[in-house]
Amino acid sequence: xxxxxxxxxxxxxxTYEGASGEPVLKxxxxxxxxxxxxGVIGSTGSGKSSLINLIPRFYDVSEGxxxxxxxxxxxxxxxxLRGKIAVVPQQTMLFTGTIAENIRWGKENATEDEIxxxxxxxxxxxxxxxxxxxxDTLLGxxxxxxxxxxxxxxxxARALVKQPEILILDDSTSAVDLTTEAKIKKSLKEYAVExxxxxxxxxxxxxxxxxKILVLDDGKLVGSGTHEQLMADCQVYQEIHYx
Ligand code: GTP
Numbered sequence: 001x002x003x004x005x006x007x008x009x010x011x012x013x014x015t016y017e018g019a020s021g022e023p024v025l026k027x028x029x030x031x032x033x034x035x036x037x038x039g040v041i042g043s044t045g046s047g048k049s050s051l052i053n054l055i056p057r058f059y060d061v062s063e064g065x066x067x068x069x070x071x072x073x074x075x076x077x078x079x080x081l082r083g084k085i086a087v088v089p090q091q092t093m094l095f096t097g098t099i100a101e102n103i104r105w106g107k108e109n110a111t112e113d114e115i116x117x118x119x120x121x122x123x124x125x126x127x128x129x130x131x132x133x134x135x136d137t138l139l140g141x142x143x144x145x146x147x148x149x150x151x152x153x154x155x156x157a158r159a160l161v162k163q164p165e166i167l168i169l170d171d172s173t174s175a176v177d178l179t180t181e182a183k184i185k186k187s188l189k190e191y192a193v194e195x196x197x198x199x200x201x202x203x204x205x206x207x208x209x210x211x212k213i214l215v216l217d218d219g220k221l222v223g224s225g226t227h228e229q230l231m232a233d234c235q236v237y238q239e240i241h242y243x
Contacts, residue, residue, distance in 0.1 A: 003070035005084075005165040005196035007032040007055060012064035014050060023062065024050045026219045032212070037189075037197040039207025041240060042216030048200045049090070051216065052168050055198075056085045068166070086159035088172040092151040096140035099128055103135075103157045110161045121187040122157035123180050124150070148175035156184065160192070168198045178205060185209075204241050213237070 014025040025047050032038045040048050053059050054066050057073050066073045073081055094102050103118060104110045110118075115135065119125050127150055131137035137144055146154070152172050159167055167188075173181045188197060199207050207213055208227045215223035215230060215237045223234030230237035 002034050005032075005034040005194060006067075006069055007166065007196065007198075008065075008067040008070075009051075009054075010065045010067070012054065012061050012066060014054060014059065015062045016050075016059070022219065024219050025054075027064070028221045029064075030212075030214055030221065030224055032196055032198065034196055035194050036211040037185075037199065037207075037209075039210040039213040040198060040200045040216065041202070041204065041207060041213060041237070043240070044202075046216040047219045048216055049170055050219075052087070052170060052198060052200060055166070055168065056082050056087060083162075084165040085168065086162045086164035086166070087168045088152075088155050088159045088170060090171045092155040092172075094139055094146075094151055094154060096138070096143070098133075098136050098138055099131065099154065100135040102139060102154055103161055105158055107162050114161055114163075115157075117191075118157040118160035119154075121160055121184070121191050122153045123176075123184045123187070124153040124157050127153075149173075149177065149180065152176055153180075153184070164195070166196045166198070167192075168200075170200045171202065173199075173206060174202070181206060204237075215240075 008031050009028050012025055012028045013023045015023045040051065042048055054061055055068065057078060068081060068084060100115055103115050119128055128135060131144060152175050155172060188195065199210065201207055212224060213227060213230055214221060215234055217236045222236050223230050231241065
C-alpha cells in the first residue's frame with residue numbers, strides 16, 4: 001500500500017522535560033492518509049503546536065509512537081525524516097537578502113523555475129513581480145518592507161521549494177486574507193496532489209473543507225471528522241464555530 005506522506009499517532013502522550021503537572025498531550029491517536037489535508041483546531045494552549053512538533057522530532061513522545069510513512073520516527077536518520085517534512089512556523093523568519101534567497105533558504109540548489117513555481121502556489125508571484133527588482137529585490141535592511149501576509153506567503157513558498165511529502169502550516173495564513181488563503185489551498189490541491197498537508201488554525205474557515213479536522217481541548221483529542229460531522233457531534237467544535 002502507498003504510505004508516502006502518511007502520519008500515524010498511536011496513543012501519544014507528551015510532557016515537556018522538567019514540566020510538572022498533567023501532560024500537554026494525552027493519549028492521542030489519529031491517522032493522516034497520504035495526500036490528505038488535515039486541520040487541527042483548538043483554543044490557545046490546547047496543544048496544537050506541541051502535537052505537530054512531534055512529527056519532525058523537534059520533541060520526542062513521552063508515551064506511544066508517531067509514524068511517518070509507516071515507520072516510527074525514532075527509527076529514521078533525522079536528516080532523512082526532516083527532508084520529508086516542511087514546517088511553516090507561526091513566526092515567519094525572513095532575513096536580509098533577496099526574495100529569491102529567502103525562498104531558496106534550506107534548499108540552496110533550488111532552480112529558478114522551482115522558486116517561481118513555489119512562489120506561484122503560495123500566491124506570492126504577483127507581489128514579487130510588482131517589487132522593484134522582482135525576485136532580486138532586497139528584503140529587510142535597505143530593502144523593501146512586506147506586509148505580514150506577504151511574509152507568510154514567502155514562508156510558504158520557502159517550505160514548498162523543498163518539495164516535501166508533508167507540509168505543516170502552523171497558523172501560517174493568519175495574516176493572509178480569506179480570498180488569498182482560498183487560492184493558496186486551491187493551488188496546493190492542484191499542483192501538489194500527493195502532498196499531505198496539516199493546517200493548524202484558530203479559524204474554522206481555514207479548514208472547513210479539509211478531509212479531516214482534529215479538535216484539541218486541553219491536550220485531548222475531543223473530536224475528529226469532517227466539518228459537517230463535527231458540527232453534528234462535537235461540542236467543542238460547535239463552540240469554536242459560534243464564538
Ligand atoms: P497556540 O499556539 O497559542 O494556539 O497554542 P497551542 O494549541 O499550539 O498550544 P501549545 O502546544 O503551544 O501549548 C500547549 C501547552 O504546552 C501550554 O500549556 C503551553 O504552556 C505548554 N508549552 C508549550 N511550549 C512549551 C515549552 O517549550 N515548555 C514547556 N514547559 N511548556 C510548553
